[in-house]
Amino acid sequence: MTPFDKIPHEYRIPDGGLQAWLTVLGVWFLSVATYGAVLSFGVLEDYYVRVYMTNKTSSQVAWIGSTQLFLLQACGLVSGKLFDEGAPLQIVGGLLYVFSIFMLSLVKENQFYQVFLAQGVGMGLGMGMTFIPATAVISHYFYRKRGVAMGISFTGSSVGGAVFPIMLNKLLHNPSWTFGNVIRLFGGIVAACLLVTNLLVRTRLPPRKLRTWEAPPPSVMVLFKDPPFIVASVATVITTFGIFFPIFYIQLMSALHGVDPNLSFYLITALNAASIPGRVIPGLLGDRLGPLNVLAACQFVCIGIILAMLGITGPAAAPPIVIALLYGFFYGGVIALTAPAAAQMSNGVHEVGLRIGFVYAFIGIASLFGAPLQGELLSDRFRWNRSIIFSSVLMAAGFVVFVVARFLMAKRKGTQFV
Template sequence: MSQLSPSREQVVDRSNASLESNDKEITQVTAVDLEADIPDGGLQAWLCVLGGWLISFCTFGYVQSFGVYEDLYVLAGASTPSNVAWIGSFQLFMIFAMGLPAGKLFDAGYFHHLQIAGALLFVFSLFMLSLVDISKFYQIFLSQGVGVGIGCGMMFLPALSVQAHHWKNRRALAMGIVLTGSSFGGIVHPIMHNQLFHGKTGFAWGVRASAFLILGLLVIGNCLMTIRLPPKRNGPKPKFSAIFRDIPYMTASVGTFFVLWGLYFPYFYLQLFVDLHGLSENLAFYTLAILNAASVFGRTIPNLLADKIGKFNVFVPICGMSGVLVFAMFGITNTAGVIVFSILYGFASGAFVSLVPPTMATLAPDITQIGIYMGVGFFLTSFANLTGTPISGALLGDEYKWFKAIIFSGVVMLAGTAVNLACRSMIAKRKGTQYV
């Protein structure tokens, strides 16, 4: 009898297994129900887009204006172009790297906590930046690279991810509109900084003025954004081992890494390029503004198209277009060439940046895991942002050999395009459709 009757431990194990199975079924049904319940519009959804736009304006838009600081710090003797580039690249690195903890905390329901903590750290770091000696590299790196980078990283990914709570069929467009905030930030911040730093205001009060502006906008943005879905604190957790075993997802991450490795070379060095080639001092001040103005269209039109014909079907050509355009820097010999390049590259690079989040989001198994899937992807690609522009700066060297940096950036971006094309084929085969 004792051999035929199950032990108490066996009964408990079977009961637990049954409960876990039921929990998984409930979680899957809930995820489907949540996906179906997304309004895909309405006042609350559009207010969330506006709030995300303000966060993007203040965070990614500010970081994309680092070319102004690069020019200022190099000419002030803080360090070499390569070393100074580490400050801006570390900012970009932290914006993406913080996506891993921020994405996990977002899924757990700590959205507004992240926004408030990030805003406080960001603004505090800017006030510390206003007190530094711009010829002292370590002071700039701690305040602008570390402090500003971490603060922006805590806010940026959650402000993008929360759009998935309100949008489904037009999710890529909504995220693209949010990211136009960084484009407008990339227009306003460089012009404002150049005018303040090189005018009567000076560096210290110029930075403080931008800090006050950013503080006000971040408060408004946080108040406008809302979450609709319940936090995922209970139930089965996404396993990182499963994420890293997802071959198409990892392939997309590798392809994105290579493109990002060269993408920001013009953003960091174009103003210096124009200055050193003696093309036009006034034009040099506005190159970043032109790049970011063109990216407004790049962050909306391709995203609108991606919602209709598939994310990867737009993403892959945009990767290739960005890589090819980097080689066009060889042909920049006059003012007209700088303007045309800035417009075209601003459009292509802006489209790439705005397509990365919705493309990553499509690879998540369900809506409740979008935060962590985007976070892991952002973290993996963050190392490209960390090392890309310093490598370009090292290739430039003291003699400013521009051809080395241009070839490196263009080649790695085209390599990333090839990898993303392979990923698109995998996704199309998995889904059994070319609409991917």
């Protein structure tokens, strides 16, 4: 008998219903406020390096974005387990997130450590306390449709990643707006999104201590005894060292190669807009062909697109536009299928939050070092080929390891649709 069979009928996964889709909508708004903000960091990277923190290199500035991304994901190991235990984290995390944005709005020029603490640490912790638990709630409502439900909710990050760069690019370079006012406007939008999330997202399962059926407490040690899951987690770490390179650097790279600023400012927006169908279509395919299969295919294509960035050698507009659109779609597939793939490897809903949090913690470790390493390879002479090759080689290595994990999982389940 599986943990699913022990759950009373009223707590069985419904795979739909009004509250289920309201929860998806609530997580959608959370994705706008969290990942949508993170995916806009390329705009701030460009602004900080060229305008607001000219005393720092691109590698040093990248630590702000990578720390924020690290904490968003690495906090999942703790917040995911606390979620499985029934702890409410969304309100506290949301308040910390909004407070940190306000503190960022007070920072003056060339104050690196103040920006690092407010944006990298404070905002990152707030995001991490809210994102993983809310994402795991979707698994309480969906099983067979889990991939498409999570994919739809994750399109919020694409919308935020498309809208925020336009807003930031327009206002940060507008003399009528100060840096502080722009950040406060951003904070107001984030606060509104978080309010909607807290109103809509509702967990179905009671805290573990109040459950009437037997389910083992979520334990990290159980995960280390699961070879396919651990191999997949290692593959995710290796892949993450390279996957965020276009998002952090495509605007800066295009601007320094003389691409029209009116175009280069919209590249991150285009990339994130293309990831909207990239989060839904692969999710649909994943529900039919298996999330690990589709995830591996998206990873493979991303490798080639990163290598194609070597073709950005001058002011021509076509290469960066095509790269942004294609990468947005397939990168979106990788992001949207990560959580469903981790959930599929779970032994029951009692450990979904832990497994998703564990995978995102691994992703967070690589996110912390990936962008700064790429910045160091880039150097102050902007040697793009070194960072591009570094990112694509690690993506390729991660893909190979992930294929091994997929093979082990297929062998366990006795089917190729994993």
